[in-house]
Amino acid sequence: MSTATAPAVAGPAVPQPYRVVSRRADTVDTVTVELAHDAGPLPAFAPGQFAMLTAYGIGEVPISLSGLPGPGDDRARRLTHTLRAVGAVTRALHAAAPGTVIGVRGPFGTGWDVASAAGQDIVIVAGGIGLAPLRPVLQAVLSDRSRFGNVVLLVGARTPADLLYPDELLRWGTAGVQVGITVDRPADGWSGHVGVVPGLLPLARFDPARSVAFVCGPEVMMRFTARALLDRGLPAARVRVSLERSMRCGAGWCGHCQLGPLLVCRDGPVVDYTVAGPLLTVREL
Numbered sequence: 001m002s003t004a005t006a007p008a009v010a011g012p013a014v015p016q017p018y019r020v021v022s023r024r025a026d027t028v029d030t031v032t033v034e035l036a037h038d039a040g041p042l043p044a045f046a047p048g049q050f051a052m053l054t055a056y057g058i059g060e061v062p063i064s065l066s067g068l069p070g071p072g073d074d075r076a077r078r079l080t081h082t083l084r085a086v087g088a089v090t091r092a093l094h095a096a097a098p099g100t101v102i103g104v105r106g107p108f109g110t111g112w113d114v115a116s117a118a119g120q121d122i123v124i125v126a127g128g129i130g131l132a133p134l135r136p137v138l139q140a141v142l143s144d145r146s147r148f149g150n151v152v153l154l155v156g157a158r159t160p161a162d163l164l165y166p167d168e169l170l171r172w173g174t175a176g177v178q179v180g181i182t183v184d185r186p187a188d189g190w191s192g193h194v195g196v197v198p199g200l201l202p203l204a205r206f207d208p209a210r211s212v213a214f215v216c217g218p219e220v221m222m223r224f225t226a227r228a229l230l231d232r233g234l235p236a237a238r239v240r241v242s243l244e245r246s247m248r249c250g251a252g253w254c255g256h257c258q259l260g261p262l263l264v265c266r267d268g269p270v271v272d273y274t275v276a277g278p279l280l281t282v283r284e285l
């Protein structure tokens, strides 16, 4: 049986071996995995930060943290990631069965800084796999519910079968979160919304004068969502988005993830829209 023991000397450039301890298929191309190693405490990841995950012999990709442990939860000793198979590395990670050893570096990048939104209404807008990095935001808010105002979660997916975490969407709704769901292409029996996710914003109850928005999804979706939030009266400084660029080092050394003046792995991925807005409107960057 393979074991996953951290090397005695490790740094941000050295992947540490972790074992896949659980694997849940979320959709046809997406899984949530929990990773653990046998030596020492886990590194402390904040919501919004990412790890570089290595499929040994194939390559390494950035993948965000997608879950926080509950109080007293054994998962405090595990890292949770949700990943969609799109290419060679993510396909290999997607296929990794429990017991498989994969490499982990991190945490890297900026987080959502949920604590700084205390006292505000929370507006979370996710497109597709973008719900994965936002799930820890919801978990953090709900674990400290009295510190926040209204909580809105708007989710867009390609089809009903592509919706992530359907059981949790129901639970969050029961817990008082305003959950809105829309799909691009309805299936038979779908009676919910059809269309793009910013189209759900007019239905959401929140006070733009005291709200913070957290947005993650394809760039075009983030642009339209941010524009709709600004039209509703949210200042750009209180709209946070998570940027995505191809990465190599993950630690600000190689320049591979440059976006205008930013190194996304170091200065992002989470930035506010005063920073992201001008960059996302320039297509060539």
Ligand SMILES: Cc1cc2nc3c(=O)[nH]c(=O)nc-3n(C[C@H](O)[C@H](O)[C@H](O)COP(=O)(O)OP(=O)(O)OC[C@H]3O[C@@H](n4cnc5c(N)ncnc54)[C@H](O)[C@@H]3O)c2cc1C
Residues within 6 Å of the ligand: 050, 059, 061, 062, 063, 064, 065, 066, 082, 083, 084, 085, 086, 087, 088, 089, 090, 091, 129, 132, 133, 243, 244, 245, 246, 247, 269
């Ligand atoms: C900070 C950060 C956090 C991320 N977090 C997550 C996460 O939590 N879960 C997750 O599944 N992914 C996440 N990603 C995206 C993930 O890193 C990429 O999907 C991965 O690098 C693709 O590598 P690959 O070798 O599998 O595919 P590649 O060979 O690099 O790409 C294969 C094909 O898929 C296309 N492609 C690449 N990336 C994407 C994408 N994101 N969506 C659609 N098509 C794509 C490419 O253009 C190419 O055509 C994150 C990316 C960043 C920068």
Ligand code: FES
Residues within 6 Å of the ligand: 246, 247, 248, 249, 250, 251, 252, 253, 254, 255, 256, 257, 258, 263, 264, 265, 266
């Ligand atoms: S990936 Fe190397 S600088 Fe960002």
